[in-house]
Amino acid sequence: MSLFNKVLASVGVGAATVDTKLHKSSYTINEMVTGVVEIVGGNTEQQIDAIYLTLYSNFIREIDDKKVNDQAALQSIKINEPFTIQANEKREIPFSMDLPSIVPVTTGHSRVWIHTGLDIKNAIDPSDKDFLDIQPTRLASAVLSAVQNLGFRLRKVDTEQAPSYLRNRTKIVQEFEFQTTNNTYRRYLDELEIVFLEQSERSVEILIQVDRRARGLGGFLSEAFNMDESFIRLTIFENDNIQAKLADAIESKMR
Template sequence: MFKKILASIGVGAAKVDTVLQTEHLHPGQRFSAEIIITGGDVEQEISGLELSLMTKVKVEGENGDYFVNHVIDKWKIIDKCTVAPGEEKRIPFEARLHSETPITEIHTGLNQSSVWLATGLNIDMALDPTDKDPIYVYPNEAVRTFMQAMERIGFNLVKSDVERGYLTAPSFHSTSGCYQELEFRPISQSVFGIREVELSFVPELHKTHVLIELDRAFRQDGYVDLTIEHDQVNLSKICDQLERLLN
């Protein structure tokens, strides 16, 4: 009985660990993992096992901005099972990273974008042990080339964060409940009369949509959007498109 009481507060309870085949992924890429449940000191009933793709989103509050955890995607692994003392259960798992997963592997002075997998083990009459595994998310070719084009026409990436909400434009609509903003500033303040450009990407299977927010001197913010087909990614062409849009 004493061991059961200890297990109910997490001492000697069952543990969960997710082992990814690789932590380095692109949005929309398939990944494989093995979820390992290790029994504790007493037999315990598992009433659910879920895997969640998580990020931190910035929200506005009365006292300023703050960050909260946001679930991008979620998968139910099992509904119910029993774990004997010291028993080890290994569960293979495959899924696809959400296409709108924020990019974490970018070079900027202030990178506030993070992504991880959280494995939650629901144990009857006990605390909920959770395993957190960071994911390193890289831009697809279209996004990477677009960012290179911004640098080539005279802008530096200075900040990255993720905000709560949805993006809507005539040709696309985001679905994850959050969106990443990449903030660029001109190397020279005279570049196109623009003080700041914020980019948000909404990738799909064969194309990536881009929402561009322009902060011009002495003018209100404006929005433009375009779509890059993945089989037509060309740095010079994107540079030309950007120069026309920004002019």
């Protein structure tokens, strides 16, 4: 091929392209994502140094008391050794990637995607972006249903930057915020937030934030200094009476 074609390829004109093809688009947390990365050569041969797949999620973080949208790389893998793609050559490389338990469910404004990038020396690197539909595990779904059966309504779901005490475990957390509809709970609680810390087929570890309703002058002072929030760390197993276990934990913070 001519030098002219190589120069054009270096600035992205007539260069190699990449397209990631997933075997399916919907996945459950802890499932393995599989597919192939298809590379098609351009008008001239090019050296492909590396192909990277990176799992991303959007999230919200606070900067100077303002909420801004950001994105977090949750996992990245390299799927090849260096090779040369010839002009107009088509090559497929299979891959598999485990979904970590911290990946958020794609509900509300939460989005998850795989970014594919080719590392081509002295050239503009082509890339591809594929969105995933992430569903909760069976046990996580059972936990959320049990909370609603206790008398709470799911108000919103946000993916946010992990608080400082959790950042050694994860960059982001997905918060399920519930508002009480039960008269008994309404007397004591403002809201309930649940974060899934670890998930497997047989167990889930959750963090429950209980926001107690202010009662009297002492209660208002507690709210003023953010002392009205209590935390419960709880592991729920598949054979547990989930609703009863959650009720016991929540009610322990109402006494």
